[in-house]
Amino acid sequence: MSTTLTPSRLADSRVRFAHQPGFWVIATAFLITMAFSTVPTPLYALYQRRDGFPTYLITIIFAAYAVGVMVSLYLAGHVSDWLGRRRVALLAVLAEAVAAAIFLIWPDVPGLLLARFISGVGVGVLTATATAHLSELRKIARPEEDPSRSALISSMVNLGGLAFGPLVGGILAQYVASPLERPYEIFLVLLLLSAVGIALVPETVERLEERPAYRPQRVALPAAAKPLFFASAIGAFAAFSIFGLFTSLAPTFLAGVLHQPSRILAGVVTFAVFIAGAASQVIFVKMERRNQLRLGLAFMSVGLVGIAIGGLIPSLALFVIGGVIAGAGVGLVFRGAVATAASLADAGSRGEVLAALFLIAYAGLALPVLAIGLGIALLPAATALLIFSVLILILVNAAVPRMIKH
Template sequence: MTSSGASSGARVRFAHAPGFWVIAAAFLITLAFSTVPTPLYAIYQHRDGFPTYVITVIFASYAIGVMASLYLAGHVSDWLGRRRIALLAVLAQVVSAVIFLVWQDVPGLLIARFICGVGVGVLTATATAHLSELRQIARPAEDPSRSALISSMVNLGGLAFGPLVAGLLAQYVASPLERPYEVFLVLLLLSAVGIALVPETVERLEERPAYRPQRVAVPSASKPLFFASAIGAFAAFAVFGLFTSLAPTFLGGVLHHRAPLLAGVVTFVVFTAGAVSQAVFVRFERGHQLRIGLGFMSLGLIGVAVGGLIPNLAVFVVGGVIAGAGAGLVFRGAVATAASLAGPTTRGEVLAALFLIAYVGLAVPVLAIGLGIALLPAQVALLVFSAIILILVNAAVLRMLKATT
């Protein structure tokens, strides 16, 4: 239940309209922090000499943290309040940043990434709901889809900016494994202060319900279409997972470009393409978005594979950008399709199931390609990855398109 602000307390200094942008900024900073390690993995690897699959394990610990928190705590802000849970999520990121700074061995990286994932999972669910409610109170006549678009763009935009900032700092500032975390530690603390001053939009219940994990429900009559949507989301996240974990390894090894800034820029443009494509094609109907997204992802995955095989930096990067643009549209279409399968009382549960499967896509394919690199040439592993994701996304999108016609 939302409140117009009576329960927000006398300490709140922001109105709902500026509070919306404070939460959006905190969301963006938190997600940016989650991708800060991307251009730094190669530096850790060069310093410590661990094999490439260790990078995928470190990255997978983040995805596991996200999935665990989505399932166990993604819904608790419905009972305890948006502001309180968002604040706890950001403070978890503060803890993660401190661990990155004081414990830079592999065990420390694993723990820091897991805690980071936990914070992101909690904040993703909480901030998305909080943004929607703040916007509804501030602008009740506005189309709710605008808030959803802003939330989606903040999500992908944050994931894009983290590697760019980290790459810049690692390239041009001393202590590349400390400065990025120090900068984001300050930004996260400022975000926590801002969240504490934002209005609450949920009335806390006098009798708190008994805790239960997030229900994960799939409508039985629509299971084939739901799983098609879930596979589409899985494939889209697999592309993003590749560029937030192993892309710097391919750039430095196969393509012989080791600059941290380049690794950050490549990841930045891939995620930015995903956000921009959603904004550019927002007025298109879902079927057209899915067709465009499928075309972009197919062409981009081919480009990524060819760029690795030749090898050619330009082809690899252009392929990644096109694949990222397609992944943004496919993911948006998958969410819209899944949401349409359930009524208001079960929509959250259906989307919870979709996001859990999507985050499996963030972890499992990247783990598989990391292990593949240990057994096969990197170019072959990348080719196999691209082929599998290409098959999955075509099967998923064609099934979703069949349902929309």
């Protein structure tokens, strides 16, 4: 259990940033880290072409990242509640820098697996920590402001980072001489600069002199609040499964089923899906939460149908349009899930509750993608995509209406 500090108790002569600029430093570090996590998306096909491994191995490499996220969320996503936000965020970003170095030093499949796993560990720790840290910094800097604004910025930073990573990776893959090195060199520098910035940001929780006994992640909620939490988590699971598709296998579908091998196109398509998720949150920010969820459900449903039909026809335009519409829906559902989970927790357990939400969400990032990877090994890619779309369509239509009722 942590104690959220008041501004007067947060004075620290070693900290150079006030809470408002500190908020933006954490937001920038969060953005860079999330972008780094998706930079490999358009590069997987280059690794595959270089080493000649089968498509399902791409899903395993991607799953190593998602497993890292889930392991860290389960074991350490909540520790910032009693270790402090700044310290844990700093360690998470440094883990990403280690992953970038491994990509450069050991670019073979075992190295890719290790780098992606470490990257997942860092992202898992940072996601819950940064979300809670941003909320607390903003509350201290602007106590009169609606807390939902902080949740909006945090969600936009998360999705915006995930969007820009593939775009940067795709552009570099298309135009630079060393596409499997340059992206990681750039992000290694950015991550190290982010670490320096985080070290200068104010702390927002007080580390207790007597630390509580360590335990893995659990959902620290009253029994009455758990049904709503798990409804939100299942909605996040379904939403992230769509993102998992576009951060792992979308370039493979573009090159194989749709006969579009361009690396920059692969990056742009994934960017468009994620940026649609961020944009929808801004466009509909004033809409009441239940209406946002209803609209998000409609967007995800229509988008999944477009993705499936686009793969079957096949049609590049329908596949991309379906992905963008689904991405817009994911943004609304994901924001609703985060805001709902945060509202269910008190200040001392906010990091823990958010870690539990992201743990389930990132399971959605990994498990359906592994299933579709296996499906591609056994079935035509278009058929595997259709099955994936139908299953996620059923899941999202089962989960989101429960969120709307509460």
